Amino acid sequence: MADLTLRGLTVTSGDRVLVRDVDLDVAAGERVLLVGPSGAGKSTVLRALAGLLDDEVDATGDVRLDGRAPAPGEIGLLVQDPLDAVVAETAGRDTAFGPENAGRDRARTWREVARAHRAARFTAGRDREVATLSGGERQRLALAGTLAADPAVLLLDEPTSMLDAPTAAAVRAAVLDAVREPSRTRSLVVVDHDLAGWAPHVDRVVVLGADGRVAADGPPAATRTGDDLWWPGRGAPDPVDVPAGLLAPVLAVAGxxxxxxxxxxxxxxxxxxxxxxxxxxxxxxxxxxxxxxxxxxxxxxxxxxxxxxxxxxxxxxxxxxxxxxxxxxxxxxxxxxxxxxxxxxxxxxxxxxxxxxxxxxxxxxxxxxxxxxxxxxxxxxxxxxxxxxxxxxxxxxxxxxxxxxxxxxxxxxxxxxxxxxxxxxxxxxxxxxxxxxxxxxxxxxxxxxxxxxxxxxxxxxxxxxxxxxxxxxxxxxxxxxxxx
CATH class of the missing domain: 3.40.50.300 (P-loop containing nucleotide triphosphate hydrolases)
Structure with a gap:
């Protein structure tokens, strides 16, 4: 187990500040939900923790795992767009990428692939072509690939956003099982707009404000800042009024x-x-x-x-x-x-x-x-x-x-x-x-x-x-x- 720390993260892209002066501490085995309004910089924080910020942004800050620079593979990131994680033609080869790069032998690699597919509730089969999968299936495949690499810290960006409610609940349970495995307790940082689904299962909620700064950090029951967030018990707002005729079709149809x-x-x-x-x-x-x-x-x-x-x-x-x-x-x-x-x-x-x-x-x-x-x-x-x-x-x-x-x-x-x-x-x-x-x-x-x-x-x-x-x-x- 390892403690994860982030200090002074500021990321800018041109004249846009994505996040500003973000500090974050995640204790070994701790489960943290990172939330905020759309565009607040949540995905940027996860990419910074994983060391995957691209060259087109300017970033300052420091990430440490037990006081040292993380080694490759110790921090695993499930990105928001599962297509960005695809590296192979078939589901099995895609999931095997992590274990193979860690130098595991063939037999162990395929055992890890099978375990990861079960954990992520991916049922399409290891020979299924990735290109024929639905968006939700690709999301579960990407989760399997992250789990197969066996990271010490698991970072998940909207892991249930394109799943139906029963599948989302099953994947959420799979994630929680993965971070609490008796032989391998992991830390978890998850970004998700579904606060109601995750709040009962995390230790802390960290809220990013619209300005990219940390607005709140505390236990789920005590952290309820931000009117635009889907806090448990908050119903859906009324759809906004749009001026009549603004969206009228150019070609009118009857029937x-x-x-x-x-x-x-x-x-x-x-x-x-x-x-x-x-x-x-x-x-x-x-x-x-x-x-x-x-x-x-x-x-x-x-x-x-x-x-x-x-x-x-x-x-x-x-x-x-x-x-x-x-x-x-x-x-x-x-x-x-x-x-x-x-x-x-x-x-x-x-x-x-x-x-x-x-x-x-x-x-x-x-x-x-x-x-x-x-x-x-x-x-x-x-x-x-x-x-x-x-x-x-x-x-x-x-x-x-x-x-x-x-x-x-x-x-x-x-x-x-x-x-x-x-x-x-x-x-x-x-x-x-x-x-x-x-x-x-x-x-x-x-x-x-x-x-x-x-x-x-x-x-x-x-x-x-x-x-x-x-x-x-x-x-x-x-x-x-x-x-x-």
């Missing part, structure tokens, strides 16, 4: 904007070694009425993101998917996968699970306007959306310098700025505090109110409420009725 019958999708990948195809959707029926928000729910790995990609026209499904006559493309084509890129952009706004996949511009201001500008639709909405989403002050920054929650809000603003008739948002409330959650949900509701067909893939019960939508079960059936 169903999209209707799918018997939709299916099989994931295949070309590689040097043949890989069996993976069925991710089969027999899915869905309709997206204009002027309504349709939730897409289901367990982790059930195919929600794949369904949104089908509806966005990004992949060709089996079955039948038709758009409204008002959205027909050139030569009257009503099948989204047959539309040109320009036709897709003019009709559909897509906010993927990993929002950085959509970024193409050098600054936030340029990013929010790029689609509208290319389509010749002007840029009046972009600035208003940045103001509403708390991003106007970051307009000059590169989108990749934003926090995870800020990137997700920017992707939503960029999708809405072009006035789409169909908005497809994948886990749009992940990484949001109560204040930014209220803005995101307000914009989703306003887009539907103004006439767009809005579909939201989510595990967020506060967002779903009692709305009727599509519920997926292992990608093989779609159930109409009350959402989850």
């Amino acid at each position: 169903d904007a999209l209707r799918g019958e018997g939709l299916g999708l099989v994931a295949t990948r070309r590689s040097l070694r043949p890989r069996p195809p993976v069925t991710v959707l089969a027999g899915v029926d869905v309709r997206l009425p204009a002027g309504a928000l349709t939730p897409v729910t289901g367990g982790s790995g059930s195919g929600k993101s794949s369904l949104l990609r089908v509806l966005a026209g990004l992949v060709r499904p089996t079955g039948r998917l038709l758009a409204a006559p008002e959205l027909a493309g050139a030569r009257g084509r009503r099948t989204p996968h047959a539309w040109t890129s320009a036709e897709l952009a003019a009709r559909t706004g897509w906010v993927p699970q990993f929002p950085e996949h959509t970024f193409v511009a050098a600054t936030v201001a340029e990013e929010v306007d790029v689609t509208a500008r290319v389509l010749g639709r002007g840029s009046a909405r972009g600035h208003v959306l940045l103001e509403l989403l708390g991003l106007a002050g970051h307009a000059h920054l590169n989108p990749f310098r934003l926090s995870g929650g800020e990137q997700r809000r920017l992707a939503l603003a960029s999708a809405l700025a072009a006035g789409p008739a169909v908005l497809l948002a994948d886990e749009p409330t992940v990484g949001q505090d109560r204040g930014t959650w209220a803005v995101v949900t307000g914009l989703l509701a306003a887009a539907a109110r103004d006439g767009a067909a809005v579909a939201v893939s989510t595990h967020d019960e506060r967002l779903v409420g009692g709305a009727r939508g599509v519920h997926l079960r292992a990608g093989t059936t779609a159930v109409r009725g009350e959402a989850a």
Whole structure:
């Protein structure tokens, strides 16, 4: 066991201060929850502790483990975006990376891989291609890779953010089991907006303020500062009011904007070694009425993101998917996968699970306007959306310098700025505090109110409420009725 100390951490990126004068002490075996509003610098603190700050930031401060510089592998970090942790084609090889680099023999390495997969509740199998995993499955695989390296200190950045409630509880239990193993007691620092889930299991809560400084540090029951945080017992705030007509679609639709019958999708990948195809959707029926928000729910790995990609026209499904006559493309084509890129952009706004996949511009201001500008639709909405989403002050920054929650809000603003008739948002409330959650949900509701067909893939019960939508079960059936 080892004591972890951080002294005087200040990190700046250009003219933006990410964190300022942060001190942190984590005793051997202690469990600490690090919280704060979106953009407060939580991920930056974890990266500093792990020695993984990039060269584009300026940092001062000192990290010590038992009074010395940490050795490689002693501090393990699960990053916020699981794609950043992928190093191999298959799940088993990916998890084996840590033990192999520690010089363990083949037999022991694969025992560690199996143990780590069980601990992280990763059930897809060690031969599964990483590229075919859902976001939640990748999150559990990344956790397994961190556990397999057997660190003395475990740093977790939003480890349950993209998981359904039962899976999140199982992964949380797995983490706690891992840090309390009889043969290897570890220290834990976890960043998560789910305070209610973690508070009963941690020794301390450290709160970062919006200015990047430590605002509070103490036992969970006594540390309740910060109105924007999801403290246990705090209900969801009311969605913010959005000016009427701000998000009206350029192409108005009456009735169903999209209707799918018997939709299916099989994931295949070309590689040097043949890989069996993976069925991710089969027999899915869905309709997206204009002027309504349709939730897409289901367990982790059930195919929600794949369904949104089908509806966005990004992949060709089996079955039948038709758009409204008002959205027909050139030569009257009503099948989204047959539309040109320009036709897709003019009709559909897509906010993927990993929002950085959509970024193409050098600054936030340029990013929010790029689609509208290319389509010749002007840029009046972009600035208003940045103001509403708390991003106007970051307009000059590169989108990749934003926090995870800020990137997700920017992707939503960029999708809405072009006035789409169909908005497809994948886990749009992940990484949001109560204040930014209220803005995101307000914009989703306003887009539907103004006439767009809005579909939201989510595990967020506060967002779903009692709305009727599509519920997926292992990608093989779609159930109409009350959402989850």
